[in-house]
Amino acid sequence: MEIKIILGLLVLLTIYFLIIFIQDYRQAKKEGKLEEGSNFVTFSVLGFIANFFDTLGIGSFATSTSVFKIGKLMPDKMIPGTLNVATTTSVVMEALIFMTLVKVDILTLVLMIGFSMLGAYFGASIVSKLPEVKIQFAMGVALVIVAFLMLAGFLNIFPMGGAAIGLRGIKLVIGCTVCFILGITNCVGIGMYAPIMALAFAIGLSPLVAFPLMMGSTAFLQPVASAKFIKEGMYHRKASLAYSIFGVLGVLVAAFIVKSLPINVLKILVFVVVIYTALMMFRSASKNMKEKANSKNQEASATE
Secondary structure: OHHHHHHHHHHHHHHHHHHHHHHHHHHHHHHOOOOOOHHHHHHHHHHHHHHHHOOOOOOOOHHHHHHHHOOOOOOOOHHHHHHHEEEEEEEHHHHHHHHOOOOOHHHHHHHHHHHHHHHHHHHHHHHHHOOOHHHHHHHHHHHOOOHHHHHHHHHOOOOOOOOOOOOOOOOHHHHHHHHHHHHHHOOOOOOOHHHHHHHOOOOOEEOOHHHHHHHHHHHHHHHHHHHHHHHHHHOHHHHHHHHHHHHHHHHHHHHOOOOOOOOOHHHHHHHHHHHHHHHHHHHHHHHHHHHHHHHHHHHHHOOO
C-alpha cells in the first residue's frame, strides 16, 4: 500500500514538471526563442540510446554530456540543465518499473529520496546561476569522479555481497547524508546511479535494492531540479523534448525486450569517452579563463 502512495506522488510530481515544461516550450516557440539549427532527429536517437543504457545501469548523464560536448550540440553552460530536464520522464519510467518489481524497505526509500530532493532543490539554485567557466570546471571534476567510480567497479573495490533491503541507525544517517550531497552534485552532471550503487555495496544493501533506490531518488529529485532550470531558461528545449519522448521508448525496450548485452564492453567504452570529455571540459575552462584574462589586460592597456 505504501509503495502505491509513493508511486502516486511521483506521478503527480511528474505531471507538475510536464505542465511547466510544456508551457515554457510553447511560450518559447511563440516568441521565436527555440534553438535554431538543432536537429530533432539527432537528439531523438541520442535520447533513445542514452536512456536504453541508463536502464541497464550505465547511466545517461556521462554519455549524454560526452556527446553534447564532442558534437558541440549546445553551449557548455546549457548542459547541466538539459541533462536534468531531458531525462526526467525517462528516470520516472525507470522508477515506476523498478520500485514496483523490487522489494525495498519503505523508510529507507522515503528518507533517501527526501534528502535527494532537498539536495537537488539547493543544487539547482546554485548551478543555474554559475558562469560558464565554473560550470565547465565543475563538470570536468564531475566526469572524473564518475570515471573513478566506474574504475572502482571494474576493480571490484565495492564487492557485491550485501543482502539487506533497508537501513537503520548510523547506516541510515550515512545513506541520507550521501543522498543529500548527490542531489546537489546531480545538478552539476554527476549521475546518481554509480554513487548510490557504490554506497549500497559499501553499507551492506542488496545490489538489487540499489536499483529502486537510485532510480527512485533520481526520479523524485529531477522534477524539482528541472523546474528550476526551466524557470531560469538554462536548458536546451528541443533536446529536452526529443529526450523526453524517445528516452521513455529506450527505457521500455531495455526493461521488457532486451535480455542480454555485452555490458562490460560498453562500460569500458563509456569510461574512455568520459575521461576524454573531462579533459575537454578542463581545456575549455582553461581557454575561457585565458581569454577573460587577455580581455582584462587589453582593457587595462586601453585605459592607460
